[in-house]
Amino acid sequence: MPMTGTAARVEAGRLRGFTARAMLALGLPADDADSVAALMTEADLQGSEGHGVFRLPQYARRIRAGGVNTNPKIRIIEERAGMALIDGDNGMGHLVMKRAAEIAIAKARVTGIAWVGSRFSNHAGPASLYARMPLAQDMIGLYFAVGNANHLPPWGGIDMLISTNPIAAAFPGGAEPPIVLDMATTVAAYGKVKTKAQRGEAMPEGWMVDRDGRPLTDPNRSDEGFLLPLGGMEAGYKGFGLALVIGLLAGTLNGAAMGKEVIDFNNDSSSVTNTGQAIMAIDLSAFGPIESFKARLDALARDLRAARRMSGVEKISLPGDNSRAARIRNAREGIPVAPALMAELAKLAGELGIATL
Amino acid sequence: MPMTGTAARVEAGRLRGFTARAMLALGLPADDADSVAALMTEADLQGSEGHGVFRLPQYARRIRAGGVNTNPKIRIIEERAGMALIDGDNGMGHLVMKRAAEIAIAKARVTGIAWVGSRFSNHAGPASLYARMPLAQDMIGLYFAVGNANHLPPWGGIDMLISTNPIAAAFPGGAEPPIVLDMATTVAAYGKVKTKAQRGEAMPEGWMVDRDGRPLTDPNRSDEGFLLPLGGMEAGYKGFGLALVIGLLAGTLNGAAMGKEVIDFNNDSSSVTNTGQAIMAIDLSAFGPIESFKARLDALARDLRAARRMSGVEKISLPGDNSRAARIRNAREGIPVAPALMAELAKLAGELGIATL
Numbered sequence: 001m002p003m004t005g006t007a008a009r010v011e012a013g014r015l016r017g018f019t020a021r022a023m024l025a026l027g028l029p030a031d032d033a034d035s036v037a038a039l040m041t042e043a044d045l046q047g048s049e050g051h052g053v054f055r056l057p058q059y060a061r062r063i064r065a066g067g068v069n070t071n072p073k074i075r076i077i078e079e080r081a082g083m084a085l086i087d088g089d090n091g092m093g094h095l096v097m098k099r100a101a102e103i104a105i106a107k108a109r110v111t112g113i114a115w116v117g118s119r120f121s122n123h124a125g126p127a128s129l130y131a132r133m134p135l136a137q138d139m140i141g142l143y144f145a146v147g148n149a150n151h152l153p154p155w156g157g158i159d160m161l162i163s164t165n166p167i168a169a170a171f172p173g174g175a176e177p178p179i180v181l182d183m184a185t186t187v188a189a190y191g192k193v194k195t196k197a198q199r200g201e202a203m204p205e206g207w208m209v210d211r212d213g214r215p216l217t218d219p220n221r222s223d224e225g226f227l228l229p230l231g232g233m234e235a236g237y238k239g240f241g242l243a244l245v246i247g248l249l250a251g252t253l254n255g256a257a258m259g260k261e262v263i264d265f266n267n268d269s270s271s272v273t274n275t276g277q278a279i280m281a282i283d284l285s286a287f288g289p290i291e292s293f294k295a296r297l298d299a300l301a302r303d304l305r306a307a308r309r310m311s312g313v314e315k316i317s318l319p320g321d322n323s324r325a326a327r328i329r330n331a332r333e334g335i336p337v338a339p340a341l342m343a344e345l346a347k348l349a350g351e352l353g354i355a356t357l
Numbered sequence: 358m359p360m361t362g363t364a365a366r367v368e369a370g371r372l373r374g375f376t377a378r379a380m381l382a383l384g385l386p387a388d389d390a391d392s393v394a395a396l397m398t399e400a401d402l403q404g405s406e407g408h409g410v411f412r413l414p415q416y417a418r419r420i421r422a423g424g425v426n427t428n429p430k431i432r433i434i435e436e437r438a439g440m441a442l443i444d445g446d447n448g449m450g451h452l453v454m455k456r457a458a459e460i461a462i463a464k465a466r467v468t469g470i471a472w473v474g475s476r477f478s479n480h481a482g483p484a485s486l487y488a489r490m491p492l493a494q495d496m497i498g499l500y501f502a503v504g505n506a507n508h509l510p511p512w513g514g515i516d517m518l519i520s521t522n523p524i525a526a527a528f529p530g531g532a533e534p535p536i537v538l539d540m541a542t543t544v545a546a547y548g549k550v551k552t553k554a555q556r557g558e559a560m561p562e563g564w565m566v567d568r569d570g571r572p573l574t575d576p577n578r579s580d581e582g583f584l585l586p587l588g589g590m591e592a593g594y595k596g597f598g599l600a601l602v603i604g605l606l607a608g609t610l611n612g613a614a615m616g617k618e619v620i621d622f623n624n625d626s627s628s629v630t631n632t633g634q635a636i637m638a639i640d641l642s643a644f645g646p647i648e649s650f651k652a653r654l655d656a657l658a659r660d661l662r663a664a665r666r667m668s669g670v671e672k673i674s675l676p677g678d679n680s681r682a683a684r685i686r687n688a689r690e691g692i693p694v695a696p697a698l699m700a701e702l703a704k705l706a707g708e709l710g711i712a713t714l
Contacts, residue, residue: 080469080643082439112437115470117644140610154673157664169602171609179605181598187591206591213667230595231587234544234563238587241538241676244661245526248536252528252653253497253644259657286437287474287610296609300616304601307514310570316511319598 008342009334010357015053016041018345018357022056023092025352026063027070032095039094039129044335047326048126048182050191053337054198055123057344058265059092060352065269068092068122074099082111085254086118090272093124097277101133101141104281108139112286117254117278123148123265127168128182128323130279135172138290140282143168146251148273149264151190151227155240158211160226161259164190165246170320172284174294176301180320185243186227193219193227198340206232251276365699366691367714372410373398375702375714379413380449382709383420384427389452396451396486401692404683405483405539407548410694411555412480414701415622416449417709422626425449425479431456439468442611443475447629450481454634458490458498461638465496469643474611474635480505480622484525485539485680487636492529495647497639500525503608505630506621508547508584512597515568517583518616521547522603527677529641531651533658537677542600543584550576550584555697563589608633 016037023033044052062068072091076084084103088096100116107114124130127143134141147163154161164184171179184190188207196203197219208216210225213233229239251258256276263273284290305316330336337345342357349356373394380390401409419425429448433441441460445453457473464471481487484500491498504520511518521541528536541547545564553560554576565573567582570590586596608615613633620630641647662673687693694702699714706713 078644080467080640082465082468082470083639083643085644108439110437111439111468113439113470113472115639140606154661154664154675156670157661157666157673159664161661161664169605171602171605179601181602183595183598187588211667230592231544232589232591234589235587237674238540241540244536244676245528245538248526248528248654248657249497249639252657253639253641253650255645255649255653258653259660282440282472282606282610283437284610286440287435287442288612292612293610296612296615297605300605300609303616304511304514304518307511307516307518309514310568313513316514317594318511319601 007336007338010337011334012041012045012331014357015044015335018349019053019056021354022060022348022352025354026060028092029071032092035098036092036094039098039125042129043125045327045330046126046128046323047330048128048323049336050189050195051125052335053345054195054341055125057348060348062265062269067270067272076103082107082113083115083117086116088118088121090120090122093122093275093277096121097124097130097279100277100279101130101281104279105134105137105139108134108281108283109137113280113282115278115280117250117276119254119256119274119276120272121256121275121277122273123275124277126182127166128170128180131168131170131182132178132180134281135170135178137281138172138284140172140284141168141170142280142282143277144246144250145277146247146256146258146262146275147184147190148262148275149190149266150262152186152229152240152243153226155229155237162240162243162247163262164227165243165250167242167246171297172294173301174291174298176298177324178320179297179301179318180323182319182323185230185239185246187230187232188227190227193222197222198338250278254278364693364695367694368691369398369402369688371714372401372692375706375712376410376413378711379417379705379709382711383417385449386428389449392455393449393451396455396482399486400482402684402687403483403485403680404687405485405680406693407546407552408482409692410702411552411698412482414705417705419622419626424627424629433460439464439470440472440474443473445475445478447477447479450479450632450634453478454481454487454636457634457636458487458638461636462491462494462496465491465638465640466494470637470639472635472637474607474633476611476613476631476633477629478613478632478634479630480632481634483539484523485527485537488525488527488539489535489537491638492527492535494638495529495641497529497641498525498527499637499639500634501603501607502634503604503613503615503619503632504541504547505619505632506547506623507619509543509586509597509600510583512586512594519597519600519604520619521584522600522607524599524603528654529651530658531648531655533655534681535677536654536658536675537680539676539680542587542596542603544587544589545584547584550579554579555695607635611635
């Protein structure tokens with residue numbers, strides 16, 4: 001019985017207000033509670049359903065278990081003209097990455113490009129939230145993160161030592177919308193597995209395999225196998241390589257957790273995760289006239305969209321199209337919240353003594 | 358009848374000398390001829406068999422057809438503290454990217470990270486050649502390139518508008534060898550298709566499909582289909598997204614060819630390709646003690662290699678292992694040159710009036 005049909009749609013402002021109330025009650029300063037709520041609601045608006053309010057019960061559990069610092073002193077610990085390494089002091093990842101993006105943008109304005117890495121950060125929601133931040137400054141944004149639970153072994157192995165380490169990249173267009181890629185380096189992100197479990201749906205074959213390499217389709221048995229890296233059984237060594245490289249850039253380089261140091265935050269609410277992320281900003285104006293770049297992107301996007309199609313394909317989509325369509329629909333109709341999650345949020349409201357959603 | 362069994366093995370120095378003679382005879386200055394020959398031989402040594410001397414007949418054809426400038430004035434046309442955009446003046450890509458890497462390394466020493474993009478460059482061989490260059494300076498190298506022929510359509514389309522745009526990343530280890538990823542964003546690189554054709558071998562299913570989405574295994578029919586992006590039929594939209602992002606960074610950002618502007622250098626020897634590439638250098642010392650990073654990489658690499666294995670898997674490999682093994686073997690036993698290629702090289706030597714291999 002699919003449960004999605006009964007999902008309530010909640011107006012974005014209401015969801016944001018509820019999330020801010022919850023964060024405030026959990027001990028965050030008012031400004032920080034607002035910032036986190038705004039970014040979590042952005043995640044929901046753009047259809048990143050595994051990364052918005054869906055995570056609130058988990059975040060609350062971690063904060064109440066002492067696993068997250070509600071009053072962090074986020075500070076720069078290494079710095080050069082084109083880079084910074086920041087220590088998030090175990091604060092909410094959204095706050096750490098928002099600061100990282102601000103620093104990267106300010107530096108890129110001077111040096112043309114800039115890179116900011118983090119240690120002692122936490123889960124920050126969808127990668128594209130942060131890759132998109134430079135867009136408004138006519139900059140390209142790149143984002144890399146170490147995921148918060150290991151779901152895949154090295155290629156050929158069965159010990160899960162690598163996460164679904166995501167990459168995101170955002171490019172400003174002129175008349176055309178921005179191109180925004182946001183992808184886990186596995187065939188499916190683990191958030192999608194959790195959503196399937198929440199909805200009581202089976203996973204398609206190819207998302208996960210068990211320790212003998214057999215397809216695993218029951219999301220409630222996800223502990224018994226691992227996600228397949230991008231490329232699947234045939235070329236998954238490439239997806240594994242990408243996940244490793246992203247983890248080296250976002251984790252190892254920053255002195256953040258990587259490999260066996262990664263805390264499974266689905267099963268551990270109190271340990272410091274030492275999450276690592278990295279954001280890069282590339283100032284278009286350093287490469288020539290901004291309008292020339294945008295005109296080139298527009299022409300390319302139009303050529304790609306106008307390509308002849310395989311039979312059965314209705315239209316050619318570019319990265320970012322789905323999230324933009326979700327944003328339009330969710331802003332108008334409200335953000336879908338599944339019944340099970342709605343019940344969890346009501347329970348949380350009761351525990352925190354705040355007004356329900 | 359497999360032809361690989363009869364491949365001669367040629368000592369690397371001999372191959373390099375021959376290639377340098379050919380480049381000199383084709384009009385390159387002696388220093389440039391040596392540089393190109395050294396990098397092409399490096400490609401062969403590391404087992405990038407589609408990117409070394411295999412390409413010499415094609416390079417010669419392009420140079421003789423006026424498609425490559427043998428005396429380029431490679432110059433910086435845009436510059437900030439952390440970046441440069443260089444115009445390769447249509448010179449050999451190896452020369453342009455060697456210069457790009459040198460500039461990126463020098464800048465990263467000051468700003469911590471640096472990015473150098475190119476326009477009016479050309480095919481430069483395997484991506485990892487350039488990503489590896491910062492390693493000796495205790496820097497991480499990243500490399501992105503627009504491929505020199507479009508082999509895949511946008512996801513769902515049939516017009517080939519995107520190349521196999523490769524990405525490479527190299528990380529220095531301490532006691533452990535460096536981790537070096539070098540991958541095309543397709544299931545297989547087009548160079549591998551060419552090698553299969555040269556050897557008279559069929560391709561495995563999953564490398565290419567025809568315009569109706571059916572598997573294509575005859576490498577001589579590669580014109581009738583396209584390469585599948587990483588992820589294959591199931592999640593190829595991710596591989597397409599990666600190829601697009603790499604093309605935006607290496608091509609569109611630099612004012613280099615991308616999309617329909619890309620010249621198919623397999624079928625066109627005289628048009629200026631306006632090839633775009635980008636290299637990034639990340640100075641480890643900007644992020645803390647270099648030895649700390651190397652110790653973290655070593656520990657991670659050892660953990661990954663020590664993972665328990667799926668049945669039938671003899672050992673866990675990390676990115677860079679295969680090319681290192683090839684280098685050891687090829688340095689000792691010589692570089693394999695297939696009979697068909699050997700005949701082509703003999704013919705080229707005759708045409709150029711140089712001593713044969």
